[in-house]
Amino acid sequence: MSEELKAAVLAGLYDQDKYLVDESYGPKMIMNQNKETVWEYLQQELLSCTSFVLAPAFITTDMLVPLKAICVQLAKKGVTGTIVTSDYLGFNSPEMFKELLKLPNVKTQIVAQGAFHAKGYFFWHDGYQNAYIGSSNFTRNALLKNCEFNLRLSSADNAEFTQQIQQILTQIMHQAQPLEPAWITDYEKNYLAPNAATRLAPTTHEIKPNQMQQVALKELHELRKNKTTKGLIVSATGTGKTYLGAFDVKAYRPKRFLYLVHRRQILEKAKQSFQKVLGPGSYGIYSGQSRDDNAKYLFATIQTMAKDEVLAQFAKDEFDYILFDEAHHIGAKSYQKIMAHFEPKFCLGMTATPERMDDFNVYQAFDYNLAYEINLSDALQAGMLCPFDYVGVTDYEYEGQMIDEKAPLQALVAPKRVAHILKQLAYYGGKSNGGLVFCSRQAEAKDLAKSFTKAGYPSLALTNETSITQRKKAVAALEKGELKYLISVDIFNEGIDIPCVDQIILLRNTQSSIVFAQQLGRGLRLYPHKKSTLILDFIGNYKNNYLIPQVLTADRSLNKDRLLTDLKQQVVYELSTINFEEIAYERILAGIQKTKLDALKHLREAYQKLKQKLGRMPKLLDFMRFSQIDPLIFTQNSQLASYADFVEKVERKKLFTSYEHQVISFLEKELLNGMRRHELLLLQQLVKHGSISREKYCELLLENDCYVDQAVLTSVENILTLSFFAVKAGKKLRSEAYGKQPLILVGDDYQLAPQLADCLSAPDFKAYVTDVLETGLLLAQNYAPTKRFTLYQKYTRKDVCRLLDFDKDISAPLYGYRVVGEVCPIFITYQKASTRHGYQNVLTDNTAIRWYTRSPRTLASQEVKALLAKNSAGQAQVSLLLFIKPSDAFGAEFYYVGQAKIAPDSVKEEQLAAGKKVKKVVGMDLIFEQPLPLNLLEKLKPLREDPEY
Incomplete structure (x- = not known):
């Protein structure tokens, strides 16, 4: 570790081109940006350290909950720590100090009656220390949101900086006193809370639409401009739906307005909210014994309004604006009865949960006019x-x-x-x-x-x-x-x-x-x-x-x-x-x-929800735009040949011919993931124009920032003529599953194969193929077009064979690795499902992993010689591409962690115990070209120490 730490410090403070950059040890600025938070780093440090000192001047009670959860785990491991804080400016509340006393295995020291304004966090590991020093107090905003300047520095136990930190902390501890209940009692007697702004604006001011409501009101206005008579608002609980309705009614200025909901308790609060927005006027309740028939703004329960004798008292055009709150109940007979009776100029539905347990379509009830939608995560972010x-x-x-x-x-x-x-x-x-x-x-x-x-x-x-x-x-x-x-x-x-x-x-x-x-x-x-x-x-x-x-x-x-x-x-x-x-x-x-998340039951539910929302059969692209469902999930289900296959099962009708299904299956299983744009771009042009010259195709690739060489062009041709798949799969060739016939003809120009061109004359099939290609290109944005592989993205063995331009798909016999020419992809399952094979890969840190060849192998094996061979310049002749997944539970995909080099001194013949047998293998340390980032290390962690879990 000492050499890695030394290199990381020199790379961070002296020369990053000369020394290895290691995110675990190198100096780093942490600022709550780019999806990284200060708390994320402190959390990882706490869970991996041997001891710690947290020294923030200010601590808020609300940030102690996640710390408490971690301290429970640390106490079980016997990890102890100290918190040093203060009474400076009265920021820390007595309640917060009381909560600190609950932390197990943690001592709190108070620097009282002084200007202790520090913000430091210190973590000891085996042989080194990580210090975080900067602007972040232990508050929610400082650790999760604010733009903060925090510098992380790593130093060895015998480093001068480590000694400085230790001396400073020792000095502070001498000045501090232990936190005890008696001290809190005295502090509470004289405590004056500092002035702080609340999260809510004073209610005495005029109520104005918030950001979400402003956008929704504009969308509602646009709906009505287009002569639309119905609209639906989907908004998370607590985001101000009732006030939104009131603002829209104020803008509409109805002659008479009806608000409907299923509970009297909601009804009365809604009336109060409308009065705050609309001001003085004629308001009435129509429920139970309250029958304010003549009120301009009438608030009624569904149960009362749905009675025959009640409906008979109101003309069909009695109200020019009707609002259904909690509109996910709209499928009930009482709601439908009311909707059938009245003919308002505009009808608005509002709900937080449009999805229903039954098959009733809430979106259809409002003519699929979804004016605005904000979910829980959006509302929290806002x-x-x-x-x-x-x-x-x-x-x-x-x-x-x-x-x-x-x-x-x-x-x-x-x-x-x-x-x-x-x-x-x-x-x-x-x-x-x-x-x-x-x-x-x-x-x-x-x-x-x-x-x-x-x-x-x-x-x-x-x-x-x-x-x-x-x-x-x-x-x-x-x-x-x-x-x-x-x-x-x-x-x-x-x-x-x-x-x-x-x-x-x-x-x-x-x-x-x-x-x-x-x-x-x-x-x-x-x-x-x-x-x-x-x-x-x-x-x-x-x-x-x-x-x-x-x-x-x-x-x-x-x-x-x-x-x-x-x-x-x-x-x-x-x-x-x-x-x-x-x-x-x-x-x-x-x-x-x-749980089989991609079970047909769950896929069917997701499909029906989106179909209800759109009012038509969803396309793959629709799942990208309007749903959170991963469109690839339909191709990964072993029971489905494609999304088209799924749709036919759900809709119980035939959409395409047998050959068309084979083409669709190929497109979805091989190209939809977007890992390489090349095939998608070529097919997109051929679907539009029928043919394209090789020269124009190369220009198209360059325009889309795609790498171009003869190897990838040949690979694309092998893929689209299906020769890449001409390998045995049981008694058949895999290419037979895709229709046997090539999709394109290769010559001076690329052309669609006649059978495919003929099928594309059918509008429905052409629309489906176009949808697959567009969705694939959208998914391709997750991958760097200039490189064959994108760091830390996931790939299967078959994906790797294709992206390395292999002539054939050799993923079945590829197993853990294969030397092919000057390249060797290596696939490592970090946490083995079983120890019977004897292999136990070990991540020594984030810079290297111990790896073993297959057995039986010795240093004299040709395969091992190829891995170790050097060229005349002393460089490795074979490039090692490393792919790692946490365990077999994570499916067939591996994270690409970049190229690796073999540490020469680590190579040796070893014997691994596999049950009652002993295997001869060659073990070696693979050094990552780029140290693994902390978030990837977290993803690779075993679920628990038991390898059989």
Whole structure:
């Protein structure tokens, strides 16, 4: 390590061309930019260090939740640390100091009555130290959002800089005193909080549209300019849908307006919001005993308005503007009855969740006029919602069994489970304005409310048996602080607005991503002095655990590799974090691995949602533009030959001929991924014009920044004439699956093969092929066109054979590596699914990996000689291209980590134990041309130490 550290420091501070740049050790500026955050670096340091000192002058309580989650893991490993902070300017609150006392294995030192204004973070590793010094305090904005200047410096244990840091910290420790409850009590007596702006503008000012509402209002105006009579707004909970409706009504100036919703509680709050925007006027409620028939602005419940005798009192054109709130219920008979009766000049639907469990199409109900859409992640990024800290903790084991969907009531309300829940609440919760608890059963809610109250957390259970009046009283009591928690099963999933709520406690199985997002949203409304919301999720042995990361990471791609990668990042949205205790994290990972995300059931659901949204069969390009589904997922499903094959199964009708399906299968399985633009660009020209000269084609490639040489031109020809695929696949050639016939004819000009040209005369087939090519070129933006491989992108063995311009697809017998001429691709599965083969690759750090040849091999083997051969200039004759994947669980794709060189002194014959046998191999250290970045190292980490996991 010392040589790598030395090289990295010299590269960073002296000459980057002469010395090896190593991101792990070299000097680095960290500024919360380019998708990197200061917290991401501190988090990785904490999880890998042997000890640490955090020395920020200012700490905010809201940033302690993710630190608490990490400290739980560190305590189990025996890692200790120290926090040094101060009482300078009264920035640090007494509540924050109380929370610091909860951290296990961490001592806090206070520099009191002095101008301690430092911002430093220090981490000790084996043989070296990493120091982060700069402008970031331990606050949410400083660690996740603000433009900060922080310098990371690495130094060896015996370095002069390390000694300086140690001396400075020792000196500060002598001046400091331990944080103790008595000190906090004295501090609290004289504490005056500094003035701070809240996240909300004063409500005394005129209410004006926010950024989202301004865009939506403009889109609604454009709809009506085009004589459209219906429109739909899809907006995440808490983003101001009701005010948006009021602003649009104000702009429209209706003679008479009708607002409809299914709950009286929502109705009354909506009326108040409209009054704030519209000002004085005639407002009325039409529900139950309230029948304000003559009000200009009428607010009615669906249940009352849908009665025959009520509808009979209103003319069809009584209202020129009707607004349906919570419009995802529009498929209900009562809603449909009202829509059929009235004929307004404009009808607006608003919902946070247009997806429905049944087959009713909400988009169709509003003529597919989606005026505006903002999802949860967009709203968080725009600062329209309160940031959250999600913590996944392990649920209680009852009689040796983890809580699951079938757990009996006595397990759910067992005293030990309640004690476990309350212990986690006490650790992560801190001071709270109030929380909502979602559990599985009504009896559970009632028992938990009693147990919570008895433990000092005044709580009330609310079920569907609770009247509206009782619910209103309970909400009012929570807002006043008389109650700590409201515990329910499903009644608070939607239509409830309690902005002060800053804790969401989840004690149930995640039934659907829609419900999970709804429950998450209950705590994300902005509120004065509310800086973040705690989402505490008790994770049991639930079959739907895979849904949790889908919502948290906003990854609905159904791509398992991508979801696992997103989850490992553990930072989500702007200012929000996700954190898992170790066992809970493993349960989520296990849930993802056990679930077939690309199962036909999930693909069908995604297809139907997008079809409902568009009002037609979606194209592949539509999934790129209007959905989060990865279009490649249809080609990766072993049960499908192509997306066209899937559509025929879903729609139950024949779209294309057998030969057309073979062509489509080729295009999607071989070219759609966009890893090489060359074939896509050529086919796109041929579909448009029928032929193109070789010279014009080369010009086209250069115009698109693609590399051009004879090898790649020959490779393109081999691919599109299918000769590349003329290899055995069982008893057949693989090319037979693609129709046997070439797609193009090769001569002075490139031309479409006659059979394909004939098929392209059919408009539907031509449109489909055009869609595949356009989608492929859009996906190609993920790859550098000037190079055969893009660093840290993923490739299969077959992809590598194609991109290396091999004449044939030799991916089947390629196995771990193959020397072909002057190149050798090497494929490494870092975490083996089984140890029976004896191979255990080891990443010594981010600069090298220990690798072994196949067996039996010795230094005298021709293959090994080729790998070690040098030319007359002393350079390696064979270029080593290195591809690594974390484990077999991550599928067939490997990360390309660049070229590698063999460390000469590391090459030796070895014997590996494989079961009862011993293998003769040659082992060697492969030095990466570029050290692996920290985020890739995180992706390559084993799921757990057990190799059989």
